[in-house]
Amino acid sequence: MAINFSHDTLGQRLLFGSGKAAQHLAMEVSRLGAQRVMLIAAPYESQIAQAVTQQISVHISYQDVVQHVPIEKAEDARRVAIEHEIDLLVCVGGGSTTGLAKAVAMTTGIPIIAVATTYAGSEATNVWGLTEAARKTTGVDNKVLPVTVVYDAELTYSLPVELSVASGLNAMAHCIDSLWAPRADPINQALAAEGIHALASGLPRIAENPIDEQGREEALYGAYLSAVSFASAGSGMHHKICHVLGGTYNLPHAQTHATVLPYVLAFNAPFAPRADARIAAAFETSTGLEGLNRLREKLNAPQALKDYGFNEADIEEAVSIALPIIPESNPRPVTAENLAELLHAAWAGTKPTSN
Numbered sequence: 001m002a003i004n005f006s007h008d009t010l011g012q013r014l015l016f017g018s019g020k021a022a023q024h025l026a027m028e029v030s031r032l033g034a035q036r037v038m039l040i041a042a043p044y045e046s047q048i049a050q051a052v053t054q055q056i057s058v059h060i061s062y063q064d065v066v067q068h069v070p071i072e073k074a075e076d077a078r079r080v081a082i083e084h085e086i087d088l089l090v091c092v093g094g095g096s097t098t099g100l101a102k103a104v105a106m107t108t109g110i111p112i113i114a115v116a117t118t119y120a121g122s123e124a125t126n127v128w129g130l131t132e133a134a135r136k137t138t139g140v141d142n143k144v145l146p147v148t149v150v151y152d153a154e155l156t157y158s159l160p161v162e163l164s165v166a167s168g169l170n171a172m173a174h175c176i177d178s179l180w181a182p183r184a185d186p187i188n189q190a191l192a193a194e195g196i197h198a199l200a201s202g203l204p205r206i207a208e209n210p211i212d213e214q215g216r217e218e219a220l221y222g223a224y225l226s227a228v229s230f231a232s233a234g235s236g237m238h239h240k241i242c243h244v245l246g247g248t249y250n251l252p253h254a255q256t257h258a259t260v261l262p263y264v265l266a267f268n269a270p271f272a273p274r275a276d277a278r279i280a281a282a283f284e285t286s287t288g289l290e291g292l293n294r295l296r297e298k299l300n301a302p303q304a305l306k307d308y309g310f311n312e313a314d315i316e317e318a319v320s321i322a323l324p325i326i327p328e329s330n331p332r333p334v335t336a337e338n339l340a341e342l343l344h345a346a347w348a349g350t351k352p353t354s355n
C-alpha cells in the first residue's frame with residue numbers, strides 16, 4: 001500500500017528521571033535565563049511544588065486552580081502575571097494546573113516549564129481548554145506548548161490509586177482516540193500503540209503498589225506518548241463527548257474519560273478493523289475491547305457516569321451539544337440515536353460490547 005501523509009512534530013524538551021525533578025527544573029530555568037518566575041500549583045500540589053522548586057527563585061506563587069479552567073480564573077492569573085512582569089511560568093501539578101499556565105501563556109506569550117504529576121498529558125500538547133458560560137472550548141496554539149517537560153516518577157507516588165487509574169485511562173483514551181482522530185497518521189498511530197502498551201504494563205503495577213517505581217515510570221512514559229499522539233492526531237469522537245460532559249455538566253475529567261472510553265471503543269471497533277487490530281496487538285489480546293475490559297477489571301476502573309454526577313435526564317441535551325462537533329473522520333457514522341444509546345450505556349455502566 002502506498003504511504004502518503006503529512007505530519008508535524010512539535011518542538012519540546014523532555015527531561016525524565018526519578019528523583020531528579022528539582023535538579024532538572026533548576027537546569028532549565030537557568031538555561032532559559034528566567035528572572036521572574038510565577039509558580040502555579042494547586043493547594044494539593046503545593047508540597048510537591050515546594051520540594052521541586054527548592055533550587056530556583058520563585059517571584060510569586062499562584063494557587064487558584066480550578067478544573068476545566070473557568071475563564072474568570074484564567075483572566076485573574078493573566079492579570080497577576082502581567083502585574084508582576086513574569087518571564088517564566090513554572091507549573092507543578094496535574095492537567096488543571098498546566099491548563100491554567102496555558103491560559104496565561106496563550107495571551108501573554110510567557111513560556112512554560114511543566115512539571116507533571118498526573119497522567120493527563122496536557123504538558124505535551126499545544127491544546128488549550130477554557131470554560132465559559134458552561135461551554136468548554138478547546139483550541140490549538142503553539143504558544144501554550146510548554147518549552148520543557150519534567151517527569152519524575154517520585155512526584156506521582158502521592159497520587160491516590162483511584163486517581164492514578166482514572167488519569168492513566170485518560171492517557172489510554174488519548175492513545176485509542178488518536179487512532180481514528182481527524183489527523184491520524186502512521187507516526188502518531190505508532191506512538192499511540194506504544195503508549196497503550198506502556199500504560200497497560202504500568203497501571204496494574206501502580207494499582208498493586210502506588211510506590212512501584214517501574215509502574216510509575218511506565219505510566220509517565222505512556223502518558224507522554226499518549227499526549228504527543230493526541231496533539232498530533234487531534235480530538236476524536238471520545239474527546240468531543242468528554243469535553244461536553246466536563247464543560248457543561250462539570251464531571252471530573254479523568255473519571256469521565258475512564259468511564260466513556262470502552263463504550264467508544266465498542267462503538268467504533270467493528271468499523272475500524274485496522275485500529276482495533278493495533279489496539280489488540282498492544283494489549284496482546286484478540287480484540288481491543290477484550291484488552292481494555294481486562295485491564296479495567298484489574299484496575300477496578302470507574303464504571304458509570306451516574307457515579308460521577310451525570311443525570312440521565314441530561315443525555316438528550318448532551319447529545320445535541322456533542323453531535324455537531326464529532327469529527328467526520330469517525331469510522332462509524334454517528335446519529336442522535338446511537339449516540340444517545342452510547343451515553344445511556346455509559347451512564348448506567350452496562351457492560352460495553354460491540355454490535
Ligand SMILES: NC(=O)C1=CN([C@@H]2O[C@H](COP(=O)(O)OP(=O)(O)OC[C@H]3O[C@@H](n4cnc5c(N)ncnc54)[C@H](O)[C@@H]3O)[C@@H](O)[C@H]2O)C=CC1
Binds near residue numbers: 094126127155156
Ligand atoms: N490541554 C490538554 O492537552 C489536556 C488538558 N487536560 C485538562 O486537564 C484537566 C484534568 O487534569 P487531571 O490531571 O486529570 O486532574 P487535576 O489536575 O484536576 O488533578 C486532580 C487532583 O489531583 C491532585 N493531584 C495532582 N497531582 C497529584 C499528586 N502527584 N499527588 C496528589 N495529588 C495530586 C490535584 O491537586 C487535584 O486535586 C482538565 O481540565 C482537562 O481538560 C487533560 C488532558 C489533556
Ligand SMILES: O=C(O)/C=C\C(=O)CC(=O)O
Binds near residue numbers: 127128130242257
Ligand atoms: O480531553 C482531554 O483529555 C484532552 C484535552 C483537553 O482536555 C483540553 C483542555 O480542556 O485543556
